[in-house]
Amino acid sequence: MDWMNQAAISAQKSDAVFFYVFGLSVAFLIFITALMIYFVVRYSKKRHPVAAQIEGHVGLEIVWTTIPLVLFLSIFYYGWTNYEYMRQAPRDAMAIKVTARQWNWSFEYPNGKQSKVLFAPLGKPMKMEVRSSDVVHGFFVPSFRIKIDAVPSRTNTTWFQATKVGSYDVECTVICGVDHSLMLSKIIVVPEDEFKAWYFGGEDAPEPGKAFRAAEAHPDLKDLPKGLAVLTSKGCLACHSVDGKPKVGPTLKALYGREEQILQAGAMKIVRVDDAYLRHAITNPADQVVRGYPPAMPQTPLTEQELNEVVNYIKSL
Amino acid sequence: MSTHASTAQPSYLVDTGERKGLMAWLTTTDHKRIGLLYLYSMVTFFFVGVGIGFVMRLVQLTTFQKLITAQTYNALFTVHGVIMIFLFVVPGLPAIFGNFFLPILIGAKDVSFPRLNLASWYFFIVGAILAVLSLFTGGGAPDTGWTFYAPFSLKTGTNVSLAVFAAFVLGFSSMLTGINFITTIHRLRAPGMKWFRMPLMCWALYSTAWIQLLATPIVAITLVLVILERFFGIGIFDPAKGGDPLLYQHLFWIYSHPAVYIMILPAMGAITEIIPTFAKRPVFGYKAIAFSSMSIAAVGSLVWAHHMFTSGMSNVAQMVFSLLTMVVAVPSAIKVFNWVSTLYKGSIDFQPPLLFALTFIFLFCIGGLTGVMQGALAVNVHIHDTYFIVGHFHYVMFGGTGMALFAALLYWFPKMWGKMYSKKMIYAAWFPMFIGFNMLYFGMMILGVMGMPRRYYVHLPQFHTMHVVATVGSWFLVLGLLMFFGTLLYAIFKGKKAEDNPWGGVTLEWTIPSPPPLENFEEIPTVTHGPYHFEQKEAK
Numbered sequence: 023m024d025w026m027n028q029a030a031i032s033a034q035k036s037d038a039v040f041f042y043v044f045g046l047s048v049a050f051l052i053f054i055t056a057l058m059i060y061f062v063v064r065y066s067k068k069r070h071p072v073a074a075q076i077e078g079h080v081g082l083e084i085v086w087t088t089i090p091l092v093l094f095l096s097i098f099y100y101g102w103t104n105y106e107y108m109r110q111a112p113r114d115a116m117a118i119k120v121t122a123r124q125w126n127w128s129f130e131y132p133n134g135k136q137s138k139v140l141f142a143p144l145g146k147p148m149k150m151e152v153r154s155s156d157v158v159h160g161f162f163v164p165s166f167r168i169k170i171d172a173v174p175s176r177t178n179t180t181w182f183q184a185t186k187v188g189s190y191d192v193e194c195t196v197i198c199g200v201d202h203s204l205m206l207s208k209i210i211v212v213p214e215d216e217f218k219a220w221y222f223g224g225e226d227a228p229e230p231g232k233a234f235r236a237a238e239a240h241p242d243l244k245d246l247p248k249g250l251a252v253l254t255s256k257g258c259l260a261c262h263s264v265d266g267k268p269k270v271g272p273t274l275k276a277l278y279g280r281e282e283q284i285l286q287a288g289a290m291k292i293v294r295v296d297d298a299y300l301r302h303a304i305t306n307p308a309d310q311v312v313r314g315y316p317p318a319m320p321q322t323p324l325t326e327q328e329l330n331e332v333v334n335y336i337k338s339l
Numbered sequence: 340m341s342t343h344a345s346t347a348q349p350s351y352l353v354d355t356g357e358r359k360g361l362m363a364w365l366t367t368t369d370h371k372r373i374g375l376l377y378l379y380s381m382v383t384f385f386f387v388g389v390g391i392g393f394v395m396r397l398v399q400l401t402t403f404q405k406l407i408t409a410q411t412y413n414a415l416f417t418v419h420g421v422i423m424i425f426l427f428v429v430p431g432l433p434a435i436f437g438n439f440f441l442p443i444l445i446g447a448k449d450v451s452f453p454r455l456n457l458a459s460w461y462f463f464i465v466g467a468i469l470a471v472l473s474l475f476t477g478g479g480a481p482d483t484g485w486t487f488y489a490p491f492s493l494k495t496g497t498n499v500s501l502a503v504f505a506a507f508v509l510g511f512s513s514m515l516t517g518i519n520f521i522t523t524i525h526r527l528r529a530p531g532m533k534w535f536r537m538p539l540m541c542w543a544l545y546s547t548a549w550i551q552l553l554a555t556p557i558v559a560i561t562l563v564l565v566i567l568e569r570f571f572g573i574g575i576f577d578p579a580k581g582g583d584p585l586l587y588q589h590l591f592w593i594y595s596h597p598a599v600y601i602m603i604l605p606a607m608g609a610i611t612e613i614i615p616t617f618a619k620r621p622v623f624g625y626k627a628i629a630f631s632s633m634s635i636a637a638v639g640s641l642v643w644a645h646h647m648f649t650s651g652m653s654n655v656a657q658m659v660f661s662l663l664t665m666v667v668a669v670p671s672a673i674k675v676f677n678w679v680s681t682l683y684k685g686s687i688d689f690q691p692p693l694l695f696a697l698t699f700i701f702l703f704c705i706g707g708l709t710g711v712m713q714g715a716l717a718v719n720v721h722i723h724d725t726y727f728i729v730g731h732f733h734y735v736m737f738g739g740t741g742m743a744l745f746a747a748l749l750y751w752f753p754k755m756w757g758k759m760y761s762k763k764m765i766y767a768a769w770f771p772m773f774i775g776f777n778m779l780y781f782g783m784m785i786l787g788v789m790g791m792p793r794r795y796y797v798h799l800p801q802f803h804t805m806h807v808v809a810t811v812g813s814w815f816l817v818l819g820l821l822m823f824f825g826t827l828l829y830a831i832f833k834g835k836k837a838e839d840n841p842w843g844g845v846t847l848e849w850t851i852p853s854p855p856p857l858e859n860f861e862e863i864p865t866v867t868h869g870p871y872h873f874e875q876k877e878a879k
Contacts, residue, residue: 026788039717040788047708054679054704058697061682062689065618074684075873078624082680083673090672094665094711101715102658108720109654157491158584160649160724164790167721171650173585174490175578178651191799195649195724195792197484198491200410203795270409308496316410317478317496 029165029190029211030182035104036167043097108168111181115147122152122159122172124320125201126257127192135221139208140192141230142184143217149181156320160195163209171196184211189231200270200318201260249335252328261319264339271319272312278337283313300333348856350757355857368453371855374439375755376460381435382824384426384467389817391419396779396813399798399806409796413482414497416794418474420485421502425509426467428736429598430516432605433551434463436747437520437544439755443848444538446529446866448858451522459515466509473501484794486595489576489587493568500569503562510559513601517551520544529847531866535629538846538870539622542629543608546636550597550604554640558594561587585650592643600639602736603703604632606743607674610696613750614678616844617693618685621871624677631670638667648719657716664714671707675700690842691765695746698773702738706731709784727787730780738776745823752827753841757854758834764826772819778812846870 028034064070118140119130129140142148152161154172162169163182170180194205210231220230246254253259253274261270272282280295286309293299293310303310307319324332349355351371354363364372395415398407407415438456442449450456474480477498483491492499524545528537565587567573574580576587615622622628644652644660678700687693709731713719722728753759782805787793791802798806840849847866851859 036717036721039715040712040721043708043712043715043718047712050708051701051704054675055701058679058682058700061679061685062687062697065682065685065687067686067688070684070686073618073620073686073873075620076623076684077621078627078677082676083624083627086676087669087673091666091669094668095662097711097715098662098665101717101719102661105657105716105720106654108717157494158488160792162724162790162792164721169649169720169723173578173651175583176585176651191790193790193792193799196488197413197482197794199495200413200482202413203409203792203797206799308494311478311496316408316482318410318482320494 027165027186027190029186029188030163030167030184032108032182033165033167034185035107039097039101039104042100046093046097108180111149111179112147115149115181117149117151120150120152120161120172121155122161122194122205123155123322124157124199124257125194125205125260127161127194127205127207131221133221137229139210141217141220142182142209142211143214144184144187144211146214147181147183149179152178152180155323157198158196159198159205160193162193162195163190164193165190166209169195184209187211187213199320200316201257204260247335247338249331249333249338252324252332253335256322256324258322271315274336275339277339284310285313286310297333300336301329304329304332348858348861350852350854351857352756352854366457368449368457369857370438370442370449370453370456371755371859373456373460374435374437377430377434377438377463380464380467381427381431384422386824388419388422388427389820391415391422393813393817395419396810398796400810401797401803404797410479410482412796413484413794414474414480417481417484417502421470421481421506423736424485424598425506426463426470428602428740430463430509430513431602431740431744432609432747433516433520433544433547433601434459434512435744436540436609436751437516437547437605440751440848441520441523441541441544442527443851443855443859444541444846445524445527445532446847446860446864447523447527448860448863450519451526452519455515456519459512459519462508462512462515466505466507466512469501469505469508473498473505477501486591487562487565488591489565489568489582489584490578492565493577500566503565507559507562510555510562513551514555517548517555520548521552524548529863529866533866535626536866536869539611539625539628539632540605540608542632543604543611546632547601547604550601550636550640554594554597554601557590558598561590561594564590585647585652588647588650589644592646593640596643596646597636597640599735600635602740604635606699606740607632609743609747609750610678610699611674612846613692613696613746614681615871616750616842616846617688617690617696618682619688619843619873620681620685621869621873622677623680623683624673625869625871627673628677631673635667635670638663638670642667645714645719648716649723661714661716661719665711668707668711668714675704675707688843691762691769692746692750692842694766694769695742695749698769699739699742699746702734702742702776705781706734706736706739709734721790722787724793725787726783726791726793729793730783730787733780733783738780748827750842751848752830753837754848754853754855756831756834757837757852758830759837759841760826760830760834764822768819768822768826770819771815772823775812775815775817775819779809779816780812782806782809782812845872845874 117132121128130136152170152172154174159172161172166182168180168182170178188211190209192207192209194202212230216230220227263269263273264275266273266275277295282293282295284291284293311317351369356363358366398412478496481497481499481502482495524541564575568575574582576582576584611622611628642663644656645664648657786802786805837853839853
């Protein structure tokens with residue numbers, strides 16, 4: 023079935039345990055429910071007017087303590103051994119630096135190449151070294167059954183070995199702010215030679231797996247104005263439009279020079295947007311919040327040059 | 340079988356003191372009235388929570404996203420969680436039925452500390468008011484989820500501090516109630532009411548009270564640390580200042596996992612009272628049930644980190660917590676077997692409370708078994724933090740604790756108000772409730788297995804069909820709930836007068852008039868046998 027797509031060895035390992043527990047659970051549930059209904063019908067007041075005053079039975083208590091215990095321990099053991107496989111990446115796995123931030127993913131390969139979606143060769147182990155640059159996120163690939171939290175100050179790892187060519191969703195699973203549900207990416211699994219052609223192909227090599235990605239729009243950052251490129255790559259446009267459309271945050275169109283009502287430490291102030299205000303608002307978003315908007319903007323690390331580009335771009339809108 | 344016992348004392352519902360009406364209720368130290376104060380306030384919060392849940396389901400139909408923004412949606416699921424957990428499910432059964440029936444079940448006139456009991460209710464109300472205030476003040480409603488994970492809860496501009504402080508105040512209500520119940524059970528049992536002659540509801544409340552007392556301070560301290568960190572940047576949890584986000588998760592779950600047992604143990608206790616009454620025979624395995632309550636309380640305190648399997652803990656920690664999680668499933672299984680065996684060779688009088696009790700067993704089994712699935716590490720890594728979790732804990736919290744609370748309400752309703760409800764209407768309410776419940780929450784579990792993460796404002800297209808199924812289910816569920824509470828509300832005002840012992844129960848509450856008199860008993864009873872002693876049937 024499509025929704026139970028198994029696209030990696032880890033998916034097979036996880037599903038094997040899932041169906042074991044699922045089978046046991048269904049059997050238990052049917053047994054208990056059938057017994058309950060049978061007793062209610064068989065020993066109804068009408069059919070069985072006098073109740074037997076039974077207090078209990080030690081033998082039965084021992085039986086129904088031991089059998090569940092053994093079954094639960096078998097579930098534990100099976101769950102643990104298969105998980106151990108999912109946890110230990112082979113030594114020859116290609117290590118990818120996965121960076122999570124509000125609200126996007128980026129991937130960096132051993133040779134320094136970077137991408138917004140992850141390209142992976144079919145049948146090769148890939149180790150994910152997952153980091154976060156702000157709050158806790160969760161790196162989740164349903165089709166591979168792998169998940170690991172991205173925790174600031176830590177590097178958590180997981181790995182996969184894809185068994186099917188295709189495009190697979192990456193989702194964030196830990197609430198991380200207003201655009202948590204848009205914190206998505208893809209893993210594009212392609213045959214190894216196609217991957218190598220891109221990986222060793224230098225800056226201008228075409229991205230692999232175009233066939234799976236026809237539906238996605240890809241702005242090429244090189245073609246954009248400098249400030250807009252920064253806004254795009256940092257994910258700012260998820261909340262701020264540049265064309266006046268209302269989004270989660272105020273639009274950047276005609277922002278420069280506008281008068282804004284802001285809340286600072288609970289007090290209302292009116293400011294005229296200038297360079298100083300913009301710099302402060304971008305580097306310290308929680309301090310002043312424009313009235314009528316949620317205090318949801320994350321701190322986004324920008325270099326001095328990027329900050330200048332962004333401010334100049336906003337001036338030009 | 341019984342007529343109304345004549346009594347010199349007036350019913351507890353009649354004002355006898357200097358104060359009348361509302362003031363008499365707000366200053367009462369009668370455990371029964373305090374129980375009702377909790378009931379009325381909690382049912383109100385419950386319906387606020389239900390309303391928010393209803394709106395969240397509509398958002399998933401995607402047609403309502405013009406009205407509800409992403410930020411509002413994040414606030415909605417946070418507030419839904421805070422209200423349902425801290426204002427309904429955690430305090431629910433102990434505060435309502437524990438307060439009302441614990442003293443009666445052990446043959447006492449009141450709890451040990453009646454004034455402290457009223458103070459607990461005021462802590463509860465102050466906490467609730469602070470929680471509501473947090474929605475409209477400061478930076479607006481908190482958007483972190485009810486778990487307040489750091490460092491997001493430290494960085495967000497929303498009013499996390501006040502919401503967290505509200506939970507802190509509510510914690511006091513919980514702890515003080517725990518102290519009160521432990522003391523009451525130790526000190527106020529009627530003559531001859533030995534430990535193993537107590538009704539099993541009392542054992543469940545006793546186990547719960549210990550968890551409330553021992554685990555709540557940990558979350559209280561944790562929440563204070565969050566506030567200090569937000570105001571003074573002390574750097575306990577924020578990695579930028581040398582803190583550790585996982586420390587927060589550990590501290591939070593050290594309380595919040597045992598809190599799950601605070602929610603479910605009294606529910607199990609209520610079910611254990613209901614089944615023998617309608618089967619007309621003693622409960623199967625009294626001691627097994629009593630000890631399983633205590634072992635759930637003990638082992639349940641050692642499984643918290645199974646909420647954190649994907650957080651990057653060591654392999655050893657993952658293995659140990661997975662193993663202990665499997666062990667804690669055993670006493671719950673024992674209880675299920677004992678309940679079902681209590682029906683064996685009974686003489687079953689099928690009534691609404693029994694229907695809800697059996698529904699509890701069915702839904703709780705699904706909730707428990709899906710919990711075992713998550714305890715298995717290889718499965719957990721896939722379904723953790725998805726809709727599977729959301730479906731699972733609604734089966735436990737709502738299908739378990741919620742249904743047990745409804746069963747207990749149906750069971751004790753005639754005793755509490757001295758009125759009887761329309762049984763037909765309750766059966767009629769059960770159908771949409773049961774069908775809607777399973778569509779909604781089983782649908783969520785399927786979504787989780789498909790890979791739908793929780794707390795998502797928008798979903799990917801492959802999840803849409805199941806979201807529609809779940810949302811339609813939520814409509815049936817809400818319809819059933821409205822019918823259920825509508826029927827009961829009508830019965831309070833217009834219901835027929837109930838007998839003192841409408842179900843033929845044999846525990847002490849059925850020996851006194853309905854509604855109970857001010858001091859419960861004319862004369863403190865002397866107990867000579869176990870709680871489920873159906874002697875009239877033995878003389879055959």
